[in-house]
Every structure is written in structure tokens, then in C-alpha cells.
Amino acid sequence: MEKIKIVIIILAMVLIPISLAYWFLFEPAIKVDVVVIGAGAGGMSASLEAENQGSSVVLLEKMPYVGGNTVRATAGMNAVLTPQQKEREIKDSKNIFLNDILESGHGLNSVELIEVLIDNSADAVSWLTDLGADLDDVGILAGHSKARTHRPSGGQPIGSEVVKTLSSAIQKSSVDLRLEHKAVEIELDRDDKVKKVQVIDNTGKIYDIKCNSVVVATGGFGGSSEQFVYYNPNLKGYHTTNSPSATGDFIELADKIGAKFTDMEYIQTHPTVSPHYGMLITEAIRGNGGILVNNQGVRFADEMKNRDHLSEDLLAQPDREVYLIFNEDIRQPLAASDDYIDMNIVLSSDTIEELARLG
Template sequence: MAEFQPTSVGKLENDYDVVIIGSGGTGLSAAIQANELGMKVAVLEKEEELGGNTNRASSGMNAAETNVQLHHGVIDNVADFYHETYKDGGRLNDKDMLGYFVYHTAPAIDWLADHDIKLDDITITGGMSKKRTHRPASMAPIGGFLVKSLLKVVAQEDIPVFNKTKVTELRRADDGRVNGVKVDADGITKIINAKAVILATGGFGASKEYIKRFRPDLESYKTTNQPGATGDGLKLAENVGAELMQMNLVQVHPTVQQDNPHVYLIGEAVRGEGAILVNAEGKRFVNELNTRKIVSNAITALPEHSAYLILDQGIRDHVKAIEFYDKVGLVVHGETIEDLAKKINVDPSNLKQTVATWNQAVENHDDAEFGRTTGMDRGITNPGFFAIHIAPAIHYTMGGIHITPKTQVLDGNGDIIKGLFAAGEVAGGLHGNNRVGGNSIAETIVFGRQAGQQVALYARSL
């Protein structure tokens, strides 16, 4: 397919049923769903590039009790998915949102497949007991694959997507309901009327202002977020009285390559497929597939505040993203473990011993050192051997706009702001104090679809 072409801003109309702000996984899913329910939809994106942070997602999409899992021999249980996510989130997750989420992940996988977007392979991420992380059979990073695939559906359905179009204000009727937006469309100011507005603007992981306001301790941290993730949707919502919740809950991702000006997230699938983490002495120091919070804290506690991912060709064969990491110069190569150790300035005998102990643990299905039980399908035995230098960076903002499980936005009194909906990372509550890898992509589809359905119900009621 040719590269998707956004609609020219000259074609922006004055009236739509639904205006969707943001063109990541949430916004595109909402647009497709609302359009298929008969709504006249427009997607507005402030950046030139479409896809937002979704483009950067690499591991996959979590879902439980799917046919894909059964095809891979994995027997899962939605209740386990719920309890593990609740525990991993420090039991601070909004239970109603979490309940809606876990029970709608399998239908979301089917909905994507109905649109010829097939996630036929599975892997595992930290904090999960089963392989729930769905990804394309090519093992390509999920984000770019999903954005391209959803844009293909958007093109087929003739849904207009406008880039370089920044929403500067939410408009309200005399009775308080949100009924449109004011935009700066490539330099032209315009008012657009709408029956409903969906905020799908992503988080605030690239906003120095919000990080300083809510998490000053992280002010000096680098971020994995795309530059547009500056919390614009939060500002728009706050200006109409929406309540923000859990804004201090910011996730730091443990494995981020940040030695160059460009920061690269090294996806959790690398550990899910068998990689280990070692410190400057060449020794393991943590269960690599514990929650992101625990692994990040363990790395930050090291004197060097950084670590190395160690893997082999067998692991590399199961994570296609490593080809990309290598192409941009992030991967150190060694013919043997000792050779690799010298190149990363680690004691060769220590690293050799660490890898030998790990391989024994994999063989015996028993990690006596750190109690790891997942991501042990293969040891580190096949030459060549590889290392990637990583350290924690700001990755995801769990807090955001307070919403109901129907994606309706709430004000400070707990009342619904009519006509305003929010979904995806801009909304708070689903993840508690730690987001599980693979749950954000699932959130974009599950709650993107929910927002698309709920705006249709709302618009029909007017």
C-alpha cells in the first residue's frame, strides 16, 4: 500500500457527528468503530506524522482467552489476567475499568482480525504468568504494524484524517455539554461543530511542564515518548472542568538505550524471549520479568545506574525488532561470551559463569537465584552473542483524565461532562501504579472501540 495521505485541511468541514483528537491506536480505532456505526467522523492530529506514541510500541497486545492462544497451546483465564494486572498495578487500578478491559481484549483481537489485522503470534511480558502478548506472525514491532494497518482501514472507509491540525479549545453549549472544537489548522483558525468529542491525545511523558508539576524527581530523566506527547488533551479537559487523577503515577521503563541523542526503547519481548540483565560485574541482579517498576528500581540502585541485556542468536531470531536495533548501532556483537564481555568491559569469567548458571536454570526450569518463571523457553547458547546497554527512562503516564468505563469524562464532582469522551493514555485509572507491557496497545483498541460505540449511542440520544 502507498503511504497514507492525510486529508488536506482545505477540506475541513464545519460540522461532524464526532471529532476525534489524536491519530494513535485509540483515535484510529474509535474513528473506524464510530464510522461503522453510521457516524460522520473527523480525526485531527497536531503533528505532521500520524500514529503518536503507538508507532513506538514494540512488544504486542495483551489479551486472554483468545483462539490465537489456543492455537499455540496456551490455556488462559480472563480472571487470572484481571488479578495479575490488579496486583501489578499496586491494587490502585480502577476495578470497573479493569473489568471492562480484560473481558474485551479477546473481542478486540477478533475485531482487528475482521479488519484483516491479524495478530497470530504470542509472547510474554513482565508481570504476566501466561503468553498473552499478541503480535503479528512476522514478529514485527506491534506499533508501526498497527498504525499502518489501521490507516489502511481508515483509507478504505474514507475517513478524513487531518494532520498539522491542533485543537486549541473545547467548545461548550449554554447547558455545559461539549459541542465542538476550535482548531489551528496549519495556521488557519476554525470552529468545528460536533455532537461529541473524543480525546485520544496520549499521555504527558514528553511534557517537562507536567513532569515538573507532578513528578519533579523525574525532571532530569530522558523519555521514550514522541515529542508530541505533551499532555495537550489534559489541558483541554482541565479547561472545561474535567478531573485529573493519579497524575503522580509515571512509569519508568527499565530497558532504554540512551547513549545517543535519539532514545530507543528496547521492547520487553527481548526479555520475554529469553534475554537476561547483567550489571557492570557481569552478574544478574534481578528477575528480569518482574514488573517494570521493580526492574527499573533495581537498575537505578546499581552504582552505574545502567545494565546490559545479554542474548544470543536464538533469542534474536524470535524478536525481529533486534534487526532494527542493530541497524541503528545499538547492538554489541561477540563471537563467544568472553569476546562479548571484553567488548562491553565486563569480567569475562563472571559473564561466562552467569550465562552458564542461567542456561542450567532454563534446563531445570528453576531459577534458584531470582525466581524467574517466564521467558525461559530457551537459554543463551547459540552464537553469536549480543549485548545492548540500557538504563531506565520515562515511558508511560498512568494518570490522566478521570473517566467512566464508558469513556465518559468526569468533572471534580464526579458528574459526567456531556459530549466529552476520553480513551487511551490520556485517561487515568486502568493501570494503577504500574502498567504491564502489552496492556497499553490493548487499551488503545479496547477503549478506542468503546469510545466509538459510546459516542454513537450519545449522538443518537440527542
């Protein structure tokens, strides 16, 4: 009897701390219809739509804030046959848009995917404006033969407008947004249906969310030089303007459940960036008439060329250095350009000669 008591006491001494540690480290599983991973534009939109269709939704975001790369987008959102285009009598069509995209993608794009983008582009714009986004301005960008880039009035940056609109809709919804909760694994059942998502929170606690569906909206991998050089070694030494959140988490999440990947090596470089600030200088400046000159003062390319061709031309210039020149007529309707002036990366002068001396 005495021995049994001792064994029970020892067992209790072992099991109680183990269960306490388990409760501390692992929370009990919860269950929802849909888990959305990533609170950028993609994940926030998917969460709102899932909720609209009656699903209970948990939206996981690994960073302490929403927005990912979306908040960095500046130039605008391309769409065709929108009320904004009609109002301005812009003669565009789905076919012209398709051909522009195919040309930019050297014909390597999936036409099926382009059609999804084009067919839904006007609805995407209206969906956002119905939620309160200002997408009233329309501009033209390099690689497009028509003005179809929708952005806030006065040429304000698109990303902050979209993120502000979506995050305010999320706050008003019943979507359960969990900041600093990172998805680490998706588990399938024996029939290959999604069973649960494993999550780690900011205190190191690991827990499961049982669900019927999962939307992986973790963005790209352009924020990780290790990843982009792995997929395209030609990009060794390149800087990035991406958010530090863009670390390609989808690759591990989806690979473990048997996803196949395609076209991972096609990574687009952007011609105009400030290397000191790791900041992308919006294409809309060139779209509004800004010109590029090399450090000999020579204009070396058509500024409206596709990004990859223009990037190649730019890298062939002396010291791989060029200047983007714009005047008041370009700046005024494009409020986004004021950010660069505020950051002191713009040299200003009343005459070209003086400007050349400053450069």
C-alpha cells in the same frame, strides 16, 4: 450628502480589509456528528467505529503524520481468551489476567477499568485482525504469568502493524482526516453539551467544527519532561522514549470544560532503554530469555519482575548501567531485535569472554 459619502468610503476602507483578514484567518464553521482529536490507535479506532455506526467524523491530527506513540510500541498487545491463545493451548483466564494487572499496579488500579480492558481484549484483537492486522505470534512479557502478548508473526513490532492497518482503513473510509490540524479548545453549550471544537491548522488559520460529540484521544504526556516532572518530581532528569507529540494536550482541553483528573502522578518507568538513542529496548527480549548484568558482570535481578521494581534494581547498580544479553535463540523469533542490531547499539561476539572485553 458629501459627508455621508465620505463616511461610507471610510467604513468600506475599514470593513473590507477586516473581513478579508477574517476570511484569511478564520474559515467558516463546518458541522459533523463526531470530532475525534488525535490519530493514534485510540483516535483512529474510535473514528472507524463512529463511522460504522453511521456518524460523520472529522479526525484531527496535529502532527504531519498519524500514529503518535502507538507507532513506537514494540512488544505487543495483551489479550486473553483469543483464538491465538486457544490454538497454542495456553491456559489463561480473565481472573489470572486481572490479578497480574493488579499486582503490577500495586493494587491501586481501578478494577472497573481493568475489567473493561480484559472483557474487550479478545474482541480488540479480532477487530484488528479482521481489518487485516497480523497478530499471529504470542509471547510472554514481564509482569504476566501467561503468554498473552499478541504481535505480528516472527516477533515484528506491534505498533507499526497496528498503525499501518488502521491508517489504511481510515483511507478507505469516509472519515475526514485532517493532518496538521490541532484542536485547541472544546466549547460546551449552556446545557454542558459539546457544541464545537476550535482548530488551528498549519497555516495558522483558526476555525470551528460544530459537533454533537467529541472523543479526546490525544495520548499521554510522557513526551514532555516539563509535564511528567510537574506530576511526579521524582522523575527529574529522566529521559523519555515517547513521541514528541505526547504533550498532554488533553489536560488543557478537558480542564477548560471542567474535567477532573486522577492518578496523574503514577508514571511508569521502563527498565531497558538506550539513553543515547532515547530508545526503548523491548521487554520481549527479556520475555524470550534475555538476561541483565551490571558492569561487574553480575546478574542482579529476576528479569521478569514488574517494570517499576526492575527499574529500581537497575538504578541501584554501579554507574546505573546494565547490559542486556541475548543470543541467537532469542533474536531469531523476535524480528524487533534486529532494529537494535541495525542501529549499532548491540555488541556481538561468539564467546562470553570476548563480549565482556567489548563491553
